[in-house]
Amino acid sequence: MGFLVFGGYMSDAIKIGILYSTTGPYGAMGRDCRDGAELAIEDIAAAHPGRIEPVFVDPEANIDRYLEGARSLLRDHGCRHIIGTITSLARKEVIPLVEKHDGLLWYMCPYEGFEANDNVIYTGGCPNQHLLPLLDYLLPRFGNRPYLVGANYVWGWEMNRLARELVEEACGAILGERYLPLEETAVERIVAEIEQRRPSFILNNLVGPSSYAFHAAIRALAERDPAFRPENCPVVSCDLQECELTDIGLGVATGQLCAAAYFDTVVSPANAAFKLRVARRFGPGRRISSLFASAYASVELCAEAIIEAGDDDPAAIVHRVTSVARPSVLGPLRIDPQTHHAALPFHLGRISDDGGFDIVTSQPSIVADPYLTGQRKRKAPQLRIVS
Amino acid sequence: MRETPNFTGWRATILHREDQTTERLVRQLRLFGFEVTVQWQPLDERHLPEIILVDADQGWSGLLPWKDEQAPRPLIALLGSEAPGRVAWAMGQGAAAILAKPLASSAVYPALVMAVGVHQERRAVADKIAHLEERVRMRPLVHAAVQKIGQACHVDEERAYGILRNCAMKKRLSMEQVAGSILGGAEPLPEAG
Numbered sequence: 001m002g003f004l005v006f007g008g009y010m011s012d013a014i015k016i017g018i019l020y021s022t023t024g025p026y027g028a029m030g031r032d033c034r035d036g037a038e039l040a041i042e043d044i045a046a047a048h049p050g051r052i053e054p055v056f057v058d059p060e061a062n063i064d065r066y067l068e069g070a071r072s073l074l075r076d077h078g079c080r081h082i083i084g085t086i087t088s089l090a091r092k093e094v095i096p097l098v099e100k101h102d103g104l105l106w107y108m109c110p111y112e113g114f115e116a117n118d119n120v121i122y123t124g125g126c127p128n129q130h131l132l133p134l135l136d137y138l139l140p141r142f143g144n145r146p147y148l149v150g151a152n153y154v155w156g157w158e159m160n161r162l163a164r165e166l167v168e169e170a171c172g173a174i175l176g177e178r179y180l181p182l183e184e185t186a187v188e189r190i191v192a193e194i195e196q197r198r199p200s201f202i203l204n205n206l207v208g209p210s211s212y213a214f215h216a217a218i219r220a221l222a223e224r225d226p227a228f229r230p231e232n233c234p235v236v237s238c239d240l241q242e243c244e245l246t247d248i249g250l251g252v253a254t255g256q257l258c259a260a261a262y263f264d265t266v267v268s269p270a271n272a273a274f275k276l277r278v279a280r281r282f283g284p285g286r287r288i289s290s291l292f293a294s295a296y297a298s299v300e301l302c303a304e305a306i307i308e309a310g311d312d313d314p315a316a317i318v319h320r321v322t323s324v325a326r327p328s329v330l331g332p333l334r335i336d337p338q339t340h341h342a343a344l345p346f347h348l349g350r351i352s353d354d355g356g357f358d359i360v361t362s363q364p365s366i367v368a369d370p371y372l373t374g375q376r377k378r379k380a381p382q383l384r385i386v387s
Numbered sequence: 388m389r390e391t392p393n394f395t396g397w398r399a400t401i402l403h404r405e406d407q408t409t410e411r412l413v414r415q416l417r418l419f420g421f422e423v424t425v426q427w428q429p430l431d432e433r434h435l436p437e438i439i440l441v442d443a444d445q446g447w448s449g450l451l452p453w454k455d456e457q458a459p460r461p462l463i464a465l466l467g468s469e470a471p472g473r474v475a476w477a478m479g480q481g482a483a484a485i486l487a488k489p490l491a492s493s494a495v496y497p498a499l500v501m502a503v504g505v506h507q508e509r510r511a512v513a514d515k516i517a518h519l520e521e522r523v524r525m526r527p528l529v530h531a532a533v534q535k536i537g538q539a540c541h542v543d544e545e546r547a548y549g550i551l552r553n554c555a556m557k558k559r560l561s562m563e564q565v566a567g568s569i570l571g572g573a574e575p576l577p578e579a580g
């Protein structure tokens with residue numbers, strides 16, 4: 001595992017840890033996160049030279065090395081803030097250490113919810129910000145008999161459990177539910193079952209290579225049977241990124257759907273400026289993913305709060321970031337003081353031929369409800385006897 | 388698969404001296420939608436909340452207004468001690484889950500869900516046992532009714548038992564209830580056949 005102190009060694013700079021795996025089954029996502037974080041660090045350095053010093057750690061998708069890396073960041077490097085982890089497994093592994101050192105973890109990926117830790121800031125979105133509005137869109141348009149596929153760990157299990165509950169509340173039925181490990185690409189049996197059961201749509205909570213193989217197999221199925229074309233039976237995801245579309249193969253997943261808090265194609269002055277900045281740094285043609293944007297926004301939020309406070313005391317930083325909404329590429333970023341989650345917009349994107357997402361529908365910022373305490377259930381219809 | 392628990396509008400009482408543990412606990416419980424009360428005095432049995440969390444390190448008998456593990460609400464023990472006596476005290480009060488101190492905030496929600504589930508299961512099992520005990524208590528009545536039917540209809544015990552069972556099925560009552568009615572004279576003797 002390599003430690004890299006970015007931009008040389010600066011004596012009185014405050015260090016922040018950046019913990020992403022850039023190799024392994026979710027390496028493409030990790031590289032985007034790291035690039036987003038790196039760009040934010042460069043922009044902060046340009047505006048406030050010598051104030052923030054990043055320490056990058058790459059655990060290479062090895063869970064033990066997440067722990068090792070986090071420990072080293074907190075103990076050896078004196079970081080009190082870590083931006084990072086992608087999977088819930090890695091986040092859960094790192095949190096007890098962050099708690100022990102009274103640090104703050106900035107977690108910026110969409111996740112399955114049911115968590116609100118005092119030592120974490122969540123900027124990636126939980127189910128009431130992605131899955132619930134997604135199903136609200138899909139059920140009336142495509143029908144209430146979906147098929148569920150998912151990665152064989154808590155993200156896949158919990159997203160599908162919740163989807164089943166919501167579909168059954170809407171008087172629908174789940175036609176099948178299957179799980180695959182991250183690197184498993186043998187999807188034929190699942191696709192054969194889908195072909196036979198003919199669902200209304202497919203909720204895809206697979207991650208990495210298994211998700212790419214699945215999209216390719218569904219494409220082949222749609223060529224044989226038009227009922228499985230995206231306009232008839234879409235494959236719908238909550239975590240697919242622009243940076244993964246080239247791994248799937250350009251054109252392979254065209255027409256399939258994905259929910260996210262950000263797409264490269266969002267039209268806003270903030271995003272137009274951001275895209276220019278990214279193009280200057282990484283060259284034209286780079287598609288910005290929600291993970292890239294979210295990592296950038298999280299590092300920016302963390303670093304600016306530290307610079308304003310002149311101190312990295314986590315309690316003071318939490319107070320600062322929860323007391324006012326700040327402009328960001330994701331829109332005004334408001335962190336809830338109770339849940340520590342960001343309010344986030346909802347966008348539904350349709351994959352285009354050129355490796356991006358065309359936005360189908362959007363909702364303004366949704367306040368996070370990680371434990372789904374809100375009035376989620378639809379009211380029972382009030383029946384009256386008409387004589 | 389169970390439904391996503393929803394505690395919105397539930398009341399929780401924490402029986403614990405106010406400190407960092409209660410502070411953290413109150414924060415988490417409010418996130419889940421609870422109205423929370425913290426007190427360090429006996430609970431009023433006339434106003435029980437939906438769930439109770441009790442300091443099992445310092446708790447004394449009389450803090451909870453019930454006896455013999457018969458907790459009428461889901462109970463969670465807050466426990467830092469490893470002393471067997473303290474664990475036994477928590478079990479003796481009917482605790483359905485333990486939350487270890489110092490408190491990890493990620494432990495609170497699973498403990499609540501488990502305590503509520505265990506409490507419901509215990510209630511269902513207790514109801515079932517009460518029902519079965521009632522039936523066992525009534526068994527002598529069944530035996531006596533079988534004897535009476537056997538003598539009246541001149542059939543053997545097995546046949547008399549079949550007559551009683553058919554009668555109970557037709558009336559959609561338990562055999563014990565029908566037997567009681569027959570012996571009390573409220574029910575005419577069923578005919579053989």
